[in-house]
Amino acid sequence: MIHVRINGKLLEAKKGETVLQLAQRNGYHIPNLCYHPSLKADGACRMCLVEVKGANAKPNSLTTACTLTVKEGMEVLLDTPEVSKHRNTILEMLMALVPDSPVLTKMAEEYGLKEIRLAQGDEVCIKCGLCVRICDEVVGAKALAMEGRGTETTFNPPFNEPPERCVACTSCAFICPVQCIPVKKTNDSITIWGREFDRLKCTRCGRALDLTEEHMALMMTRSSHLKPEDLNVCDVCSRKEVLGTMKSLVDGQITLERVGK
Amino acid sequence: MDLAKVDQIVEKYGFDKNAVLAILQDIQVAYNYLPREAINKVSELLSLPLGQISSQATFFSSFSLTPRGEHIVTVCMGTACHVRGAPRVLSELERELKIDDGETTADGKFTIETVNCVGACALGPLVMVNGNYHGNIDTAEVSTLLSAYR
Numbered sequence: 001m002i003h004v005r006i007n008g009k010l011l012e013a014k015k016g017e018t019v020l021q022l023a024q025r026n027g028y029h030i031p032n033l034c035y036h037p038s039l040k041a042d043g044a045c046r047m048c049l050v051e052v053k054g055a056n057a058k059p060n061s062l063t064t065a066c067t068l069t070v071k072e073g074m075e076v077l078l079d080t081p082e083v084s085k086h087r088n089t090i091l092e093m094l095m096a097l098v099p100d101s102p103v104l105t106k107m108a109e110e111y112g113l114k115e116i117r118l119a120q121g122d123e124v125c126i127k128c129g130l131c132v133r134i135c136d137e138v139v140g141a142k143a144l145a146m147e148g149r150g151t152e153t154t155f156n157p158p159f160n161e162p163p164e165r166c167v168a169c170t171s172c173a174f175i176c177p178v179q180c181i182p183v184k185k186t187n188d189s190i191t192i193w194g195r196e197f198d199r200l201k202c203t204r205c206g207r208a209l210d211l212t213e214e215h216m217a218l219m220m221t222r223s224s225h226l227k228p229e230d231l232n233v234c235d236v237c238s239r240k241e242v243l244g245t246m247k248s249l250v251d252g253q254i255t256l257e258r259v260g261k
Numbered sequence: 262m263d264l265a266k267v268d269q270i271v272e273k274y275g276f277d278k279n280a281v282l283a284i285l286q287d288i289q290v291a292y293n294y295l296p297r298e299a300i301n302k303v304s305e306l307l308s309l310p311l312g313q314i315s316s317q318a319t320f321f322s323s324f325s326l327t328p329r330g331e332h333i334v335t336v337c338m339g340t341a342c343h344v345r346g347a348p349r350v351l352s353e354l355e356r357e358l359k360i361d362d363g364e365t366t367a368d369g370k371f372t373i374e375t376v377n378c379v380g381a382c383a384l385g386p387l388v389m390v391n392g393n394y395h396g397n398i399d400t401a402e403v404s405t406l407l408s409a410y411r
Contacts, residue, residue, distance in 0.1 A: 132312075145312025147319040158315035159297070165310055 005054075005075040013070040020048055020065040028078060030065050031087070031107060033094075033177040034128035039137050041066040045128045045177075046090045047107075051077040062086055088113045097121045097151075101178045124180035127153050131172035131181060140222050141165050143193075144172060162195035167215035202234035209234055266291045267299045271306045278307050281317055285324060294325040322376075330365045330372035332410045334358075335389040339378030342385035346400070350386050351375065353400040357407060370411070 002013040006023055013022045018041060023030050033045035043064040050065045053075040060082060068076075077083070088111055095104050096118035104126075108114075132144045132155050143165035145158045157163030168190045173181035184191040187208050188199055197212040211231060220226045233241075248254045270287045274280035281303070288299050295318055304311045318324050336342075336351045351373075355361055358371050365372040381387055384396025388406065395406055 142310035142312060145310075145316045147316055149320050158311040165312075 002070050002072050002074075004070050004073075007076075007078055015070075017070050018066055019050060019068040019070060019074075019076050022070055023065065023076075023078070030078060031111070032066060033103075033126060034130055035066045036130060036134070036175060039130070039133050042129060042133065043067040045094070045126065047087060049083050049087050049090070051080050051083050053077070084111065087111065092116055093118065094126050098123050098126050098178060098180075100124075101126070101180075103178050124178065125155060126178050127155065128177060129155060130175045130177065131155050134171045134175045139167070139169050139171050139218070141167050141169070141218060143167070157193050163193050166193055166195060166197075167218045168192055168195075168197035168212045169215050170210075200232055202237055203229070203232050204237040205234060207234045207236070262296060262298050264298060264302050267302045268306070271303060276307060278309055281307070281309070281314060282321075285314070285318055289324060294327060294329050296328075297326070325372075328365065328369075331370050332391055333372050333374060333389075334407075335374045335376055335379070336362075337377075337379045337381070337385065337387040337389070338375045339382065339385070341382035342378075342387055345385045347386040349400050350388060350398055350403065353403045354388070354407075357404055371407070 002015060002017075004011055004013045004019070004022060006019075006026065006028055011022060011026055020030055020032065020035060020041070021037075030048045030050065032048040034042055035045075035048065041064075043066055046064060048065040049062050050068070052061050052063055052068065054073045062083065065076070091104065091107055091111065091113050092115075095101075095108060095113070096116050098104060099116075099120045099122075101124075129146060132146050135144045136142050143157060143163040144155060147154050147156060147158070147160075154160070157166065170183050170190065170192060173179070173183045173192065181192070185199075190197045190199055190210075190212065197214065199208045200211045200213060200216065201207065202209055209232065216228060216231050219231065220228070245254075249256070267288060270284055270291065273287075274284055284303055284307075285295060285300075288303070289295055292299060300314050300318060301311065303309075304314050318326065334354060336347060336354065338347050338351070351362065354373055358366055358373065360366055360371070360373060362373050362375050379387060379389060379394075381394060381396065384394065386398055388395045388398050388403075390406070390410060398406065
């Protein structure tokens, strides 16, 4: 066990854990925009700044909690005036870039940021990169790209054209902290990144599924044990089937060996 | 578009997925810019997602995704050149060629580009044409310099 102090309180940390994970596990709140537990930490948004002392840290060093691995004897302070000052500057810059985001406005209220002194931009994206990362790391479609650099960086399908590799899983739109990726769903189609996909229908009841042919094909290449019939049945129908099997079991119509087959 | 050269270049690097940058540089030498078809072809030949190529091709300002002129006029805007009048040289070039920085003349002869330093600070202000250095350049000398390539 590694011993780390957060705001003076001694906590036991697991080896390899980050300060953000430790803090969240112990009920401390560290604001963040670009962290998600299922993805590698990136330290892109800089909102999770904390002050570090001890364990060879430089005096008054500020760093991102999401990328900071715990060390024996580390002391972390979450809400010092120094942290607050720098975090508000970062938030101010983000709000200047993306002026109309309810998420950022709420954060500004929470942390007492009153004035935006910088020229206002007209972007909707805070450039955290979560969309590209989830598409690469979790979905595996690798349909999106980070293009350009600096303030001109964009997170789009390559060359901002309808993406060939996209499967319309809509994970990017789901994970976006400022909800800036539009998805249009009708009973028959899903439109995302300027490309329209046909929605598959439940093979039993015909209800529209949140699934496309492309998404199903990708899932099956990524896990070989999956079969189409595992995916193209709606929740209600699959629940009915499970319940039906359980009922037959209880009634003694079938035995456990039969279920396996 | 003839993409035979792309095949040759990718083959030269042994279809190595780590050689994307070197491949793109060679393509830019061969075609004078990075054609979209060539980028698609690289993605296909290396079995890499298009995004992995496009992020590299758009990151570096030395890559151009639009066709460039026969002669590339590069103006150094580094600190040393800047204080010695590089902005004046640039605007003279823009006036002379009737295009802005980053653009290509209608006849496809010249493209103006700016870079942040070419490492020849003692020669500033400095203009490079097709990789040849022209140091200590004065605004009055711009048209003479260009006429050599016209």
